[in-house]
Amino acid sequence: MHDFYFQSMRTNSNHTKTIIMVVCALFILSASYGQNAKKLVKEATKLNKERRYEEAIDKLDHALKLDASNAKGFAQRGLAHDQLEKTEAAAKDYSMASSLDGKSADYFYEAGRLHNDIEKHKEAVVFLAVALRLDKKHDLAYHEKVEAHMALRDFYLALEVAQNALNKDKTAQNYFYKALANDSLHNYQDASYDYGRAKRMDPTMEEAYVGYGFTLVEIKKLDRAQEVCESLIEINPENTGAYFCRSRVQFEKGHFNQAINDLSMVTKLEPENTIALMSRAALYQELNQHANAVADYNKVLQLNEELYKAYYMRGKSYEALNNFKRAIEDYETLRSLAPYDKKAASLHEKAIDKLFELHRESDVPEFYFTQPRERSADGSFIFEVHQGATEAEISGWTKDASKINYIKLNGEIIAFVKDTINPEICSKIQVNGLNEITVEVQDIYENLLIKKYELLWTETDPPIMKIIAPVASDDGEIYLTSDEPILYIEGRIEDKSKINLILVEGANASFVADKLNPSFTASIDISNKDQITLRAEDAYGNESTKTYTLNREGALLSEKNPMGKTWIVFIENSSYTNFASLDGPGKDVSVMRGALSNYEVHNVIVKKDMTKDRMERFFSIELRDMVRSNHVNSLLVWYAGHGKFINDVGYWIPTDSKRDDEFSYFNINQLKAGLQGFSKYLTHTLVITDACESGPSFFQAMRSADADRRCDDYTATAFKSSQVFSSAGYELASDNSQFTKTFAKSLHGNVNYCIPIDQIVVNVNDAAGRSNQQQAQFGTIQGMEDENGTFFFVKKPTN
Incomplete structure (x- = not known):
């Protein structure tokens, strides 16, 4: 027993010694780690001072693994994260630092500031309250705490904190923060006083000028507010707040155009400022300039498609423009973005009702069958059905200004797409035993058409077409014997029935309509064509189409x-x-x-002092008809006059244009649309504008000028070209155009048979370079066919 007791005592004694040794070892090891962590923190602090933040973070990560209680290590890592804009990580680091060192006001301040930055304002208030308890003179902590309360809309608490800061130290910054709180509480008189004190104490504090100006507006001291705004503009002409402030003054004075001008300065300095665009659009609406308002709301929604107020406001402008369809689209979008907005729902319903009544009409709908073809005889309508058929596949279409309510055939409802204008139908109908078909069509205004058709049984064979002259092979190849652009064709049609229509390349051929198997003739333009198509249709709608390939191998060149x-x-x-x-x-x-007097030009048209209406009509209708009727191959359009370049779009200025009214200018893209309407008749199109750049939307791509192009190169003259050459000026025209002088000099100085526009481009730009002027722009016209041909000026033959 005693032996066991002493043995146990000896064993316990040895165990105690082991524990003591382990504890001592851990203590020594911990101290060693602590020393190593402090050394790493010191090295990281130096790296932070040298702005080597990533390296500092690496060292601090290691240090904090060794010693997770090192407050300075967390603070230094927070600093590095902050500098690298890793704000959330920085906020966490300073939170840890403040929890480990509860006596550092700076740690609590930084934690509060960073929590403000990540919009965790309640947490920020807590950190900043501790910072101020530790250091009652910590100005930055006061300011951050004001901002936190402001973000939480605790304006009275913000005012209290700002007043405490001001009691400690009457600085410009403290007056400014108190002014912000009063401003938010609509205490404009007090806010105006505090902004004014801040401005006087620190004349460089631009935000104080802005706040001062706005609060002066609120207390109706408009002239003084304007003076403050303009004094800030003198200090910094690019301060957008100053222009915002002055625009508000001008609005209150009823000077809407001046207010718009100031907001335009804001959008010029900050093109993506949606507040300025929204404000300017609202002013346009006040002036009843709804088209301009729509343009601004379009820009706003391009920047932020979920800004639902813009849809609401744009919808109102569309209503004012009687564009109820677009207004409804905006209200529908508004309802999807704000489904519980009763005002949006009401506007949507009222716009639909207005649109419905606005479009009310009393015209009876029209209806036409396309298959089988219908025809009229002696005032009655005939529905043609092929012999032996028991049912007929039918298709047809309605013509009406309004949507269609229903379509019936022999009393049966026929399906169609109801939300379309002039809907089509496609169905089957039993014709066995029928002598008549009745069609009923009613539109949404209850205008009703009842149309009866007599059934007529017809033959089903398509016409057979043959070309007699020029020579055509059985496999569909026409052999040309000259290079004339106009091809004369003779042919014959074989069919059991009379022929209703013969088309050659879409144009009507001449033939005797009442004769069976008639001969026909046609003259067509085959310039730049490799094939032509003929189509014939008999009296019962049976039709045939045949395409012929043009073989030019034997053609002789005859054009001078x-x-x-x-x-x-x-x-x-x-x-x-x-x-x-x-x-x-x-x-x-x-x-x-x-x-140009020495060059081959068949016709020169000079249009002087054109208004916008005349320009639009000329390019969309008059010039198209002249080019088509006279078989013009090459067209040059030269514009000389004022021009504008706005938002990457070029404009020609008609003589009746209004200053600063973009909608009164002639958009270069309207010219392009007009040219596209008859470009198929032209081989070469060249637009020259000596007024302003045409704009990126008019150019497809810049192309380098090839001065070595030759007019005996078939690909250069016979292949299509659609080109534009524009002087480099962005604004108004001058009375002394270097562009025109160099262009004319190039033509006068040409000693060759012809000169390509590419050479003239090189000459004009060389002259511009020597005069230190901008290069003119040369390229193809976007959306128009261009096969890399080019425009040549060809000299008249000498006697």
Whole structure:
């Protein structure tokens, strides 16, 4: 027993010694780790001072693994994270630092500031309250705490904190923060006083000027507010707050145009400022300039498509423009973004009702069968059905200004797409035993059409077409014997029935309609065509189509001018109503006509002092018809007059344009649309504008000028070209155009048979380079066919 007791005592004694040794070892090891962690923190602090933040973080990560209680280590890592804009990580680090060192006001301040930055304002308030308890003179902590309360909309608490800061130290910054709180509480008189004190104590504090100006507006001291805004503009012409403030002053004074001008300065300095765009749009609405308002709301929604108020406001402008369809679209979008907005729902319903009543009409709908074809005889309508059929596949379409309510055939409802104008139908109908079909069509205004058709049984064979001249092979190849652009064709049709229609390349051929198996003739333009198509249709709608390939191998070159018939159109705008009148365009046109007098030009058209309406009509209708009727091959359009370049779009200025009214200018894209309407008749199109850049939307791509192009190169003259050459000016025209002088000089100085526009481009830009002027722009016209041909000026033959 005693032996066991002593043995146990000896064993316990040894165990105690072991525990003591382990504890001592851990203590020594911990101290060693602590020393190593402090050394790493010291090295990281130096790296932070050298702005080597990533390296500092690496060392601090290691240090904090060794010693997770090192407050300075967390603070230094928070600093590095903050500098690298890793705000959340920085906030966590400073939170740890403040928890480990509860006496550091700076740690609590930084934790509060960073929590404000990540919009955790309640947590920020707690950290900043501790910072101020530890250091009652910590100005930055006061400011951050004011901002936290402001973000939480605790404006009275914000005012209390700002006043405490001001009691400690009457600085410009403290007055400014107190002004912010009073401003938010609508205490504009007190806010105005505090902003004013801040501005006087620190004349460089631009935000104080802005706040001062706005609060002066609120207390109706408009002239003083304008003085404050303008004094800030003198200090910093790029301060957008100053222009915002002055625009508010001008609005309160009823000077809407001046207010718009100031907001335009804001959008110029900050193109993506949606507040400025929204404000300017609202002012346009006040002035009943709803088209301008829509343009601004469009820009706003391009920047932020979920800004639902913009849909609401744009919808109102669309209503004012009687564009109820677009207004409804905006209200529908608004309802999807704000489904519980009763005002949006009401506007949507009212707009639909207005649109419905606005479009009310009393015209009876029309209806036409397309299959089988219908025809009229003696005032009655005939529905043609092929012999032996028991049912007929039918298709047809309605014509009405309104949507259709229903379509019935022999009393049966026929399916169609109801939300479309002029809907089509496609169905089957039993015709066995029928002599008549009744069609009923009613529109949404209850206008009703009842149309009866007599059934007529017809033959089903398609016509057979044959070409007699020129020679055509059985496999569909026509052999040309000349290179004339107009091809005369003779042919014959074979069919059991009379022929209703013969088309050659979409044009009506001549034939005797009442004769069976008639002969036909046609003259068609085959310029730049490799094939032609013929189509014939008999009296019962049976039709056939045949395409022939054109073989030009035996053709002889007979044209003297490889450019074909060439026309030049000069637009000479000199006498303006609202812009400075010019002498230059008249001189330029005279100079160019003189320079072109030695070149093959079949017709010169000079249009002087064109209004916007005349320009639109000329390019969309008149010029199209002249080009088509006269078989023009090459067209040059030269514009001389004022121009504008706005938002990457070029404009020509009609003589009746209004200053600063973009909608009164002639958009270059309207010219392009007009040219596209008859480009198929032209081989070469060249637009020259000596007014402003045409804009990226008019150019497809810049292309380098190839001065070595030759007019005996078939690919250069016979392949299509659609080109634009624009002087480099962005604004108004001058009376002394270097562009025109160099262009005319190039034509006068040409010693060759022809000169390509590419060479003239090189000459003009060389002259611009020598004069230190911008290079003119040369490229193809976007959306128009261009096969890399080019425009040549071909000299008249010498006697």
